[in-house]
Amino acid sequence: MTQDLFLAETRPIDHDNKVDAGIRECLQIGSGKSFITFAGAGSGKTYSLKEALDFLKDQHSTDFARRGKKIAVVTFTNNAADEIKDRIEQSSIFAVSTIHSFCWAAISGFNEDIRKWYQEKIPADLADLGEKERKGRAGKASEARNRSINRLTEKLEWLNVPRSFVYDPNGVNSSQSSLSHADVLKIFSNFLTAKPMMAEVIVNKFPFIFIDESQDTNKDVIGAFFQLQKAKEDQVVIGLMGDTMQRIFGGGEPDLGRTELEGWVPFDKAMNHRSARRIVGLGNQIRSEDDGRKQYAREGASEGFVRYFLLPYDVADKDTIEAQ
Structure with missing residues (x-):
């Protein structure tokens, strides 16, 4: 067995x-x-x-x-x-x-459409933040909400005139004219x-x-x-x-x-061309409680090994123990 x-x-x-x-x-x-x-x-x-x-x-x-x-x-x-x-x-x-x-x-250059999108979205965001602030308590969360309210209020005013927008997929995008990763x-x-x-x-x-x-x-x-x-x-x-x-x-x-x-x-x-049979089987066991997808190993694949390491959470030299 x-x-x-x-x-x-x-x-x-x-x-x-x-x-x-x-x-x-x-x-x-x-x-x-x-x-x-x-x-x-x-x-x-x-x-x-x-x-x-x-x-x-x-x-x-x-x-x-x-x-x-x-x-x-x-x-x-x-x-x-x-x-x-x-x-x-x-x-x-x-x-x-x-x-x-x-x-x-796809959206670059549609500056007026982007401006109108923000002009519709920001008031809704401000209303949501205002409601949370009224119901919330003083503290760090309240301070963060008020910073967001001030930032969005300033941006809404900035949007009163036509603007051009920029975006860097690999950058921070922190200026008023920059789109955030999420907003893109x-x-x-x-x-x-x-x-x-x-x-x-x-x-x-x-x-x-x-x-x-x-x-x-x-x-x-x-x-x-x-x-x-x-x-x-x-x-x-x-x-x-x-x-x-x-x-x-x-x-x-x-x-x-x-x-x-x-x-x-x-x-x-259904195939797993990469792993040994026990590795594939372990993956199948883990997936059985999620999506139930089952993989097969290649014919001729090695049986392989599965090892479990049960260590106290506060052990400092886990890598050394695993190497042994």
């Missing part, structure tokens, strides 16, 4: 090849088939993304370059964007960026759903949009893309890739990958 503990089942290396074939079937303009691929670590999600991009490059490279269209590949982190750039062949039709850079590129996502989500012209611009420029690390992508942004797919299903194909158990940042859509989405084709990659 002990020998079989966490020993995952195995499958042939090509067990998930049908997934890549299914994704290719979706990658036809007018197919109305956007898709979602959620799978565990080591399943080859990035490989599937590369296969899809290579397929689209073969199909559309010349035409897209001539017409100024691009294939958007959106990630959450700079590291993920760099990894994708390293894996794909350079082509002018690929636009690889973080979600913040993508959203800013909120403004993009609002514009994409409330301004038909924005949706038209996006699908005309990006007939294919891939969102990697979508478990971390802001839920308002994901919701906006859901609405875009529903409204423009004959003009755009959107592919979401991710893993609920690899969520690092807050603010994502909590049910993404757990429930079926109307109008979206789900794909499940």
